[in-house]
Amino acid sequence: MASLSLYRKWRSQTFDELVGQEHVVQTLRNAIVEDRVAHAYLFTGPRGVGKTSVARLLAKAVNCLAADRVARPCGACAMCQEIAEGRAVDVIEMDAASNTSVEDARALISGVMTRPTRGRYRVYIIDEAHMLSTAAFNALLKTLEEPPEHAIFVLATTEVHKVPATILSRCQRFTFTRHGIASTAAHLRRVAASEGLMLEPGAAEAIARAATGSLRDALGVLEQLASFTSGHISVAQVQSLLGMTSAAEVAALIEALLEGDVAAALRAVNSVADQGADLRQFTRDLVERLRSLLLLLAAGDHALADIGDDEREMMAAWVQRADTGRLLHWVKLFSALDYQLRTTPYGQLPLELAVVEALVGQPALPAQPARRSEAAGARAPLSQAAAPVRRAATSLQAAAPVPATPPATPPTPPGEALSPIVAAAPPASPEPAPQAETAPAGSDPGQDLPMPFPTPSSAAPVARSPEAAAAANADFSLLELVEAHWEEIKRDVRPRSPTVQALLHSVRPIDVEGNTVVLLAASPFHKENLEKAQNRRIVEEVMQRHLGVTVALRCTIEARAESRDLRSQIREARKDDLVRAAMNIFEAHIVDIEPPE
Ligand SMILES: [Zn+2]
Numbered sequence: 007m008a009s010l011s012l013y014r015k016w017r018s019q020t021f022d023e024l025v026g027q028e029h030v031v032q033t034l035r036n037a038i039v040e041d042r043v044a045h046a047y048l049f050t051g052p053r054g055v056g057k058t059s060v061a062r063l064l065a066k067a068v069n070c071l072a073a074d075r076v077a078r079p080c081g082a083c084a085m086c087q088e089i090a091e092g093r094a095v096d097v098i099e100m101d102a103a104s105n106t107s108v109e110d111a112r113a114l115i116s117g118v119m120t121r122p123t124r125g126r127y128r129v130y131i132i133d134e135a136h137m138l139s140t141a142a143f144n145a146l147l148k149t150l151e152e153p154p155e156h157a158i159f160v161l162a163t164t165e166v167h168k169v170p171a172t173i174l175s176r177c178q179r180f181t182f183t184r185h186g187i188a189s190t191a192a193h194l195r196r197v198a199a200s201e202g203l204m205l206e207p208g209a210a211e212a213i214a215r216a217a218t219g220s221l222r223d224a225l226g227v228l229e230q231l232a233s234f235t236s237g238h239i240s241v242a243q244v245q246s247l248l249g250m251t252s253a254a255e256v257a258a259l260i261e262a263l264l265e266g267d268v269a270a271a272l273r274a275v276n277s278v279a280d281q282g283a284d285l286r287q288f289t290r291d292l293v294e295r296l297r298s299l300l301l302l303l304a305a306g307d308h309a310l311a312d313i314g315d316d317e318r319e320m321m322a323a324w325v326q327r328a329d330t331g332r333l334l335h336w337v338k339l340f341s342a343l344d345y346q347l348r349t350t351p352y353g354q355l356p357l358e359l360a361v362v363e364a365l366v367g368q369p370a371l372p373a374q375p376a377r378r379s380e381a382a383g384a385r386a387p388l389s390q391a392a393a394p395v396r397r398a399a400t401s402l403q404a405a406a407p408v409p410a411t412p413p414a415t416p417p418t419p420p421g422e423a424l425s426p427i428v429a430a431a432p433p434a435s436p437e438p439a440p441q442a443e444t445a446p447a448g449s450d451p452g453q454d455l456p457m458p459f460p461t462p463s464s465a466a467p468v469a470r471s472p473e474a475a476a477a478a479n480a481d482f483s484l485l486e487l488v489e490a491h492w493e494e495i496k497r498d499v500r501p502r503s504p505t506v507q508a509l510l511h512s513v514r515p516i517d518v519e520g521n522t523v524v525l526l527a528a529s530p531f532h533k534e535n536l537e538k539a540q541n542r543r544i545v546e547e548v549m550q551r552h553l554g555v556t557v558a559l560r561c562t563i564e565a566r567a568e569s570r571d572l573r574s575q576i577r578e579a580r581k582d583d584l585v586r587a588a589m590n591i592f593e594a595h596i597v598d599i600e601p602p603e
Pocket of ligand 1: 083
């Protein structure tokens with residue numbers, strides 16, 4: 007992987023060079039200076055934040071030949087260099103994700119009593135330690151109970167809750183945190199300067215933001231940029247490489263949201279769409295900023311919200327005008343759009359609807375009727391929004407009605423598609439329907455409906471909230487996707503592991519909770535084996551490939567009595583052919599189910 011060479015080149019050789027994790031480094035340095043290095047460490051934290059880098063630094067420090075303890079690791083002596091080059095026999099690195107058998111653990115343990123050949127200490131670095139088998143953990147535990155003087159274990163893990171408590175209690179534990187945007191950007195600027203690269207103001211922050219806390223990813227991006235630019239890297243180049251949208255567009259939308267200006271908000275969306283930018287990425291960027299605002303507002307802590315230098319001032323100004331309730335609503339609303347934006351045939355429509363919903367569908371905002379109707383009339387794609395469809399006892403919420411600009415391959419001409427279902431349904435009721443709370447009830451072009459947008463006072467039922475309905479719909483549409491792909495998923499698991507495939511024959515998908523797919527297993531045996539980390543991972547990876555979304559897996563052995571009333575009703579209603587047809591035409595989902603009269 008050529009893109010990692012910058013990362014390798016810049017991997018810290020001394021504690022001074024290490025970026026971030028100051029609290030960890032300080033404690034380890036003190037231990038080295040005072041010669042009280044522990045025999046077992048546990049490094050926890052997300053990927054790409056420097057756990058193995060620090061483990062290597064520690065291995066160097068305890069074996070470094072520099073006379074001055076404060077200078078260890080010096081990065082220059084023979085021991086430091088051997089370790090840096092990965093040829094030190096006394097530093098044993100093991101990836102538990104690929105070595106989980108009892109044999110590997112035994113091999114590891116059997117070497118523990120052997121004295122180091124060259125250095126003072128033998129250092130065992132076990133990455134992804136949570137993946138060790140029970141037998142391996144037991145063997146490790148025995149060693150940790152009475153570790154030989156010359157042995158140091160460093161366990162690194164992203165999932166500390168999977169490490170047995172008996173092991174945890176014998177380790178000195180350090181929590182590694184994500185790299186902040188500001189510190190990642192600063193590091194990028196240092197590397198760029200030494201490599202003779204020019205970073206335009208804001209470019210380092212843009213890369214850092216995309217890397218979401220991983221220095222490794224950030225340097226990978228920088229390297230890619232360096233390879234196809236002439237050494238001068240602009241914000242626009244970063245954005246085009248990463249499919250990011252310009253921060254200015256996101257800022258314009260947030261500005262409009264805070265103003266309560268629907269027209270301006272829709273203009274911002276359209277401007278992004280017109281540029282042909284990736285709307286999912288734009289929405290993610292938006293959610294990221296709103297989240298930062300929310301954290302800033304809730305905690306008032308700049309570090310917590312992780313804001314780059316380039317945005318600090320603007321965010322501070324926004325925070326004055328924002329309130330927690332609205333931000334919470336917006337974060338939920340926009341973060342739920344990712345899947346819709348991926349699957350919709352209607353371009354930016356889901357985002358436009360969400361923008362309108364963000365401003366008109368929430369109770370906290372003071373009524374602004376003039377602005378709303380003006381916006382509704384001005385924006386073409388919304389003007390044809392379908393009226394709420396009610397068939398029998400089911401209400402549908404149009405998530406993405408037919409757009410004015412025809413999609414590349416329109417399933418049916420807008421007008422004709424609407425008529426049969428709308429005709430079959432009773433006209434929109436004059437009193438606010440339950441779904442009106444979050445759905446922009448649409449209007450026909452040029453025709454005034456009594457209520458183009460609901461008034462905030464139309465309170466939603468608490469127990470059967472539109473949010474609950476939306477969540478259930480999202481869950482079930484994912485479940486239906488899993489069901490549709492189930493045979494292929496089983497087939498594709500086979501090359502990875504015939505055993506896992508055999509296990510899958512005795513389970514079936516029965517539910518989805520958020521991004522967790524729940525499988526009903528035929529017996530505790532099937533459940534237990536499928537839930538083993540390495541088996542689960544295979545299935546999750548194959549599922550992800552088929553579904554295009556990240557999913558987690560959970561097994562159950564009892565088909566639970568469905569206590570969530572609305573959920574089960576929505577699930578049943580989705581099986582109705584006519585309801586499905588209506589949902590497909592309108593890209594809609596069910597918002598509520600009314601008992602038959
Ligand atoms: Zn050294």
